[in-house]
Amino acid sequence: MTSPNATLRIDDLHKSFGGLHVIQGVNFTVAPGERRLLLGPNGAGKTTLFNLIAGDLKPTAGQIRLADEDVSDLPTFRRAARGIGRTFQILTLFSRESVIGNVIMALLGGRPQRWKPYGAVAKDPALRREALDVLARVRLDTLADRPVAETSYGEKRRLEIAMALAQAPRILLLDEPLAGLSKEERGTVSALLAELPRDLTILMIEHDMDVALAFAEKIALLHHGRLIVDGTREEVIADPRTREAYLAQ
Ligand SMILES: Nc1ncnc2c1ncn2[C@@H]1O[C@H](COP(=O)(O)OP(=O)(O)OP(=O)(O)O)[C@@H](O)[C@H]1O
Structure with a gap:
């Protein structure tokens, strides 16, 4: 898979905690300006993948490239300086x-x-x-x-x-930006996300499907540490594996 102009490119990424293989060979790319949703049932490995991209965790194997630069060995603050921004599930x-x-x-x-x-x-x-x-x-x-x-x-x-x-940032990683918010606040946050300029690429984890699906143009579905579906919003919604992953929860 070659995408020379991708903002983010992940190649054969693995992460294990002892004997627990949480990320098992993930490959994907995020194009400049894209609004990409990362879906997956609880425990699928979504936050771990964010931690690997941001540099808070070191991969067991694989590579992470930001605009063609291999950042896999850079510490978090250097990746932030290169343009990887993130929010956390827990307030900091x-x-x-x-x-x-x-x-x-x-x-x-x-x-x-x-x-x-x-x-x-x-x-x-x-x-x-x-x-x-x-x-x-x-x-x-x-x-x-x-x-x-x-x-x-x-x-x-x-x-x-x-x-x-x-x-x-060049790419913003949003980890459940709507979690715990009131209906009114969800409306405010989804409106401000929609207004963010297109030179900013966004990768978002979000369980609020109404907002997430309205926002995302492309969706990657993670299940047991593997990307099992990756495509346009319509392709991912129509794919029977999407339903299976959620029903199996
Ligand atoms: N530091 C760690 N040490 C051991 N196991 C971990 C560690 N971090 C995460 N895990 C395990 O990895 C798996 C994936 O966790 P992760 O938080 O990435 O999932 P998630 O898809 O973000 O889930 P959720 O939607 O519930 O936030 C879980 O089984 C979790 O217990």
Whole structure:
């Protein structure tokens, strides 16, 4: 399989934890600008695959390429600097800091200013403006100075997306961005995801089928660590293996 222009390309990826083979020879590519959904029953290996792509786990075998560069041996922070952004299923925010303070820290992550005292850098008007622009993309600019501890769960989830966007990723890995959200919040998050620019490639794990299927153009279905179906939304929905994988749960 050759896709020279793929944003992400995974070749024969394996991951075992002791005798448990969680990822068993996964091959797939994500094209620039694509909206790809990663589906699979509980325990299929979806989050493990995200951890392997982001660099939080080391593969047992196989390769991961970002825009043709082999990043398989790079640590997480170097992959983030190359353009792999992600959100987590479990919130990872600084709750005592303000909403904008969290985004400023994310903006500073890859810049030389991060070595200067945070208090001084955080007051830089240009940096603040940049952070407000990022917050506007997730509709949180009006809450910029609120401590994270005083925001709702849904607002925290949107802030996590803002922090990933602040690092200007080429590909964004979204791990269940709608999990635990109210109906109203789900609407807000799905609308802001639909507005993200097409130069950003998105790979998403999501169990909310209405939103996920509306969002995704292509779908990969993982089952017991193998991609058993990989194609357009219509092909994957129509494939009997999709139904079997979910019924077997
Ligand atoms: N660090 C680890 N050590 C041992 N086993 C692990 C580890 N991480 C994940 N696993 C196992 O790997 C399998 C796949 O887990 P993973 O979280 O990737 O699945 P998932 O498809 O994301 O599931 P869910 O939809 O429930 O989040 C599970 O059996 C899990 O217990």
